[in-house]
């Protein structure tokens with residue numbers, strides 16, 4: 001049986017998550033690729049990993065649904081019977097709006113997917129990794145956003161607030177499980193060139209924002225993946241409760 005470590009990436013079918021999956025496989029992880037609805041994109045990530053000699057499988061599941069989260073982790077258990085890393089990456093934005101224009105339904109969806117989903121996924125990971133539960137340790141990397149610092153006024157303050165919750169959750173969980181072999185860190189990406197901007201109705205956002213970024217360009221999903229894989233690696237063995245800005249100076 002393979003001894004290679006196992007990484008679950010939520011939202012691994014596209015964008016930053018897909019880049020994390022591909023880099024993880026190149027670094028020797030076996031990868032569970034979660035996706036919400038785009039089976040084709042998830043299968044393409046799995047095929048690319050397999051073509052490179054790696055091992056991966058796709059798992060459909062909505063992190064905004066607690067039952068789906070239980071099923072996602074059960075599928076990882078069945079396939080690999082171990083879990084060493086979680087990239088808590090799945091997340092959404094919504095259309096630009098002022099706070100006084102946001103509906104209850106919008107706010108509940110935003111918090112359910114970005115906050116509750118991430119916390120429930122981390123809890124499932126802790127149940128498998130923590131020495132308190134008989135696990136062998138592991139690492140969790142939460143994907144926050146520079147929005148948590150900037151607040152994203154007139155665009156999506158709800159999203160920014162959801163990511164600020166991820167920052168605080170990262171610090172709290174890291175301290176909670178620090179003696180149990182589990183490290184918990186977060187990345188704050190700046191403006192990264194993925195399809196998330198189109199999903200919020202701003203397809204040109206990455207290009208439009210470039211002049212406001214000190215490095216004068218959007219980042220790439222691969223640049224976020226590099227940071228995530230570092231935090232998951234043994235080279236980061238004394239790093240927990242840290243939140244790393246990967247934002248071109250923004």
Ligand code: NAP
Pocket residue numbers: 010011012013014015016017034035036037038039041061062063064089090091092093113143144145146188189190191192193194195196197199
């Ligand atoms: P993206 O290109 O829109 O990709 C989103 C990924 O998440 C897809 O794989 C999608 O699956 C999956 N997903 C969406 N909703 C889900 C749900 N409810 N359950 C499970 N999976 C779900 O997004 P991205 O830009 O890579 O963003 C990834 C993370 O980085 C998010 O947390 C985002 O907030 C954060 N971030 C992004 C930026 C940026 O500028 N791009 C900046 C800061 C932070 P399907 O393929 O099935 O739809």
